[in-house]
Amino acid sequence: MKKNKLSNIFMLVLLIGSYISALVTISPSVSTAAKDITNLVDVTGCEVTKGDQVVSDENKIVKGDTIHIKYFWEVSQENMKGVEAGDSFTLSLPDPEYFGGYQDQGPFDLDNPHGGPSLGQYSLIGSNFFVEINEEGAKQDVLTDGWLSVDVKALKAGTNIDGGGNGAAEIPKLVITDDEGGGGHEPDDEAFPDDQLPFHKKGKQNYGENSINWSFVVNNQGLKELIDTYSANQESGLNNKVIPRENGLLIDKLDPGMKFQENSLHVLVPVQIINSEGKMGTRFVKGTNNLQIQDQFIRVYPQEGEAYEVFQNRVRNYPTENGSLAYGVYTDSENCDTVLVAFGNMPGDHALYNDVHNGAISDAIANDDTLSQEQKAALQTIYCDPGNSPGSGGIVAYGLSFNADVQVVEGYGNGTYANKAQFIWGADGSEESEWETDFHQIGGGVTGEFIQVEKEVEGTGALAKPRHFEFEIVDQVDTTNPIAYGITEKEVTQKGEKVKVNFYKNKSSQGEYTNEIDGNGVPNGWRSVLTDGHSYLIREIGSPEYSPLITGGTGEGDQYDYNADIEKRTHFLILNQTTINLQAKKLVTGTANLSTPTTFTFQLKHEGNPVAYGKTMVTEKDKEFPIDFYTSASFEEESRVTDWKKILTSGEQYTLEEIDTNGYQPKYSHRQGDSGEYSSGSTLTVTSGENSSYQFLVDNQKEKSKPIDVSLEAEKKLNGRELKDKDFSFELFDKNGQLIDTKENDGSSIKFKKLTFDQAGTHKYTIKEKAGDEAGMTYDGKTVTAKIEITENGNQLESKITYSDDDAKENTANEFLNVYNEEPPTGGFLIRKVDTDSNEPLANAAFHVFDAEMQRIREDEVIQTDEDGVVKVDGLPFGDYYVVEAHAPEGYLIEDEPMKVSIHEESHEERNMVTNRDPKIKTGITLTKIDSATGEKLKGAEFLLKNAQNEPVDLGRKLITDENGLIHIDSLPAGEYSLVESNAPEGYQLDSEPLTFTVADDNKLVELTKKNTVELTPKKIPEPKATSTSLKKYPTSSSQTSQATPSSTRKQYPKLNVVDQLFLTVVGWGVVGGIWLYRKKK
DSSP states (O other): OHHHHHHHHHHHHHHHHHHHHHHHHSSOOTTTOOOOOGGEEEEEEEEEEEEEEOOSSSEEEEEEEEEEEEEEEOHHHHHHHOOOOOOOEEEOSTTTTTOOOOOOEEEEEEOOTSSOOOOOOOOOOTTTTEEEEEHHHHOOEEEEEEEEEEEEEEOSSSSEEOGGGGGTTOOOOOOSSTTTTOTTTTTTSBBOOOOOOOOEEEEEOOTTSSSEEEEEOOOOHHHHHHHHHHHHHHHHHOOOOOOOEEEEEEEEEOOOTTEOTTTTOEEEEOHHHHHHHSSEEEETTOOOTTOOOOEEEEEEEOOTTTOOOHHHHHHHHHHHSSSSSSEEEEOTTTTTEEEEEEEEESSSSTBGGGGGTTTTTHHHHHHHHOOOOOHHHHHHHHHHHHHTSSTBBBBOEEEEEEEEEEEETTOOOEEEEEEEEEEEEETTEEEEEEEEEEEEEOOOOOOOOOEEEEEEEESSSSSEEEEOEEEEEEEETEEEEEEEEESSSSEEETTHHHHEEEEEEEEEEEEOOOOOSSSTTTHHHHHHGTTTTEEEEEEEEEEETTTEEEESBBBTTTTOOOOOTTTEEEEEEEEEEEEEEEEEEEOSSSSSOSSSOOOEEEEEEEEEEEEEEEEEOOOOOTEEEOOOOESSSOGGGGGBOOOOGGGGOOOOEEEEEEEEEEEEEEEEEEEEESOOOOEEESSSOOOOOOOOOEEEEEEEEEEOOOOOOOOEEEEEEEEEEEETTTTEEEEEEEEOOEEEEEEEEEEEEEEOOOEEEEEEEEEEEEEEOOOOOTTTEOOHHHHHEEEEEEEEEETTEEEEEEEEEOOOOOOOOEEEEEESSOOEEEEEEEEEEEEETTOOOOOOOEEEEETTTBBEEEETTEEEEESSSSEEEEESSEEEEEEEEEEOTTOOOOOOEEEEEOOOOOOTTTOOOEEEOOOOBBBBBBEEEEHHHHHBBBOOOOOEEETSSSSSSOOOSSOOOOSSSSSOOOOOSEEEEEEEEEEETBOOOOOOOOOEEOOOOOOOOOOEEEEEOOSSSSOOOOOOOOOBBBBBTOOOOHHHOOOOOTTOOOOOOSSSSSSOOOHHHHHHHHHHHHHHHHHHHH
16 A cells, blocks of 8 residues: 555656656747847838839729738847847738738748848748848848838728838828729819820839839820810711821930839820710729730830931831830940830720720720719720721820839939930920939948849740850950850740859860859959959850840940949840841743843732832743842832841741742742751741741742633422522532522523632532422422532643532432422332242232321222232322231242331332242141132131041131132141031032041141032122221231141231131030039039
């Protein structure tokens, strides 16, 4: 007991000790734990954007919108003294009651905004950011320019909403509206103010960035004219159109120190309402305040050495020449950027309201519950009805913006930036707008390298072969000896992908790079290779298949000027543009003679429209002559094509067509590259890549054959009445089933329009009769196929026409036969009787015919096979019939199974045949009853069968001769038997003399004959009453009365000459009754 007590105490102590140990294990030491430094972090502001635009009164947050929030934070030098590796802080997101879409994500690296290693990690947990500082971050004297961003969704409307950021005073309260840009009628029914109609520009520094956002409103005046013209048309009943502002172009030359920020162009389509007075209203149609279309603007790049005026005209004319909106950036010799945005005609058919987001404008108008039905109808016409819109559905006005980076390290920084933008159109239309904005430089703790280079291959999709690109930097004083060598840090695999270029001091003859340039200082930075006051050029090597466009630098964009005092940093972009070249040659071969030099002309077409015009003169046969191309159809020398890249576009198809053939037949072929086999055809597809050189060869082999006309014909026939002109219509279809001609009959002739062919080939057409509704008329429903074969014979085309049809009838293929019947059509069939075994035809087989209702027809007609075993039945209405054998040929058993036969329009009585087969009697006993004088077969004689003991043998049926005077007993056990006549045929004397016979073991056929003599005084027998005969009641012939045993499985039909067994039944029941009475008495 004591021992147990001690054990219990020991266990209790052990449990308490384990608990204490666990507490110690899971409780970290206070002195070594990472701490929360949220109180040391200053949240300095935030940027809230929607659709890449800052949220404002013009760009509100609407319920359902997704917005992007970017918070800015820092840790001061004083606060950094208390920060250690592993410390963390949290930063709250907007109120989750109003904003959602938060998902736990991370951890992610906390990037250093100025490059270098990561300073920590951050995660998104619930509705907070969680940030942990690593060793590198803890080493910093100060943490500046920190930022954290997230996309959130507005859940419900509200005001004064907490914007997150730990409640910092710099974080604004947020507002969520319900109206998606729409509003009530009364406050929004004002006319658009006139002072906002002209072209105008605004600027604003992007929060937390060394950049300015410039925004523009273009052609609000034209939008007002569009709505005013619609209202005027409604009053006058006219359909006047607005006069477009042709070739609209925005020109914005940025101040020195500002550079266009790549991929920052943002374009919207304003869709203003029409108010109750028929004027342009002050608000957008609900749901249209963020219809972005910047992806419809094609970037146009300057060509090497291209003057500004030439580039400006090329960008301006791009929409009208190529059917697409466009923009471009030109960097002049002073490294100043000019941004050009081309709108084409305003309005024009290259940019339509209906194309914006696949009909989104029409849907928005229909769904705007702030508009009346009259306003909706008016707006649908103004914007979305090209036929009735005064602008034919073309876009009239645009709202756009882009960012410009401020080059703070090049001597520019804090201050006011101002510049003037211009909107021009037509020959002399012009508007200007100037704006200035304050700029405050944002500091940073890390600086970038002097020379930064990125590589991009123009286009989309994968490169044919992934590869590195290589570069050299040379001093303009000595361009033969590079001072640095560059190579992309990884293989470029995708077009449109920007890849960083790393530079090295040395490169071996084997292509190995050594001594990477890292940073700006010595001994391994840019200062170690650059000389103060020198200018350097960057150039690409080893890529002859591309034309590199280098931007970002001075001069022509490829230059870097080094000043040790300014320490300028330049970011180069090297864009590889594929070089496209096209050549064509003319060759004359064949039989014709060239007596004089002959000029041939050509057109190069894109989507059916000429883009270049070619001309050459051929002076001799069998020699290739180059074709010169021009942009003018009159072949002026100044329009000669020297740069195909201005004409040909990657991914598009182009077709070469000889215009002036001089009577020759051209044969076209082409190839890609300067060598290899030619492929047949006049159309090629231009592709950008390693080989964008193309060649056409036009071979005029012989004189062109003259076209040939071919007429297709058909013949019309009509049975049953006279054929009249234009009684029936016929249609001609091509191989694709397209109707190409309809003709009515001219008498019996049908002639279609002529078909013209100008070269050899096979062509198929089909001819059909259009079925009418004339009563009693059966229309020919067949399809006639006409095959036209065009062949060349010398210099002549010849034709051959072959007709075929699909009705499987023996008639002329292109003959249409209609049948007119006032009475229902009739037809017939053949009955063929053959021996079951030998298939030999059998004569004298008689048949009965029944209709579909099982009523016998043709009762007074003898339907009996002739000596060929065939009988014809005709003149029957269309329908189903049944044939039953009534009398079998002598020596054969009757076939009692009915046979079905159908008569219809397609059946032909000569081919509509049923075959009936009878088995020949080969075994058993046959008795033939005949007239003793004439030998005529006698029907109706009844016999009794007896065995050798003279006892009756019951076969389960009566033995009565059939119409052929025949009784057939199939089989009997071997032995002696006799047949005794019990009833003579009507009108004959009874002959009761037994006919004895022997049945052998092999059941060999026994044939017996019994003769009867005519009575001198015939008995008077009442004539039976006539009854209608049906298949169910019809008594069959000898095969029924001559069946061997009652166990046959053959189908039974009503018997002929069967006597009712009523008497025997009565006697039987009488015997049974007598026995019962006798026992009862006992």
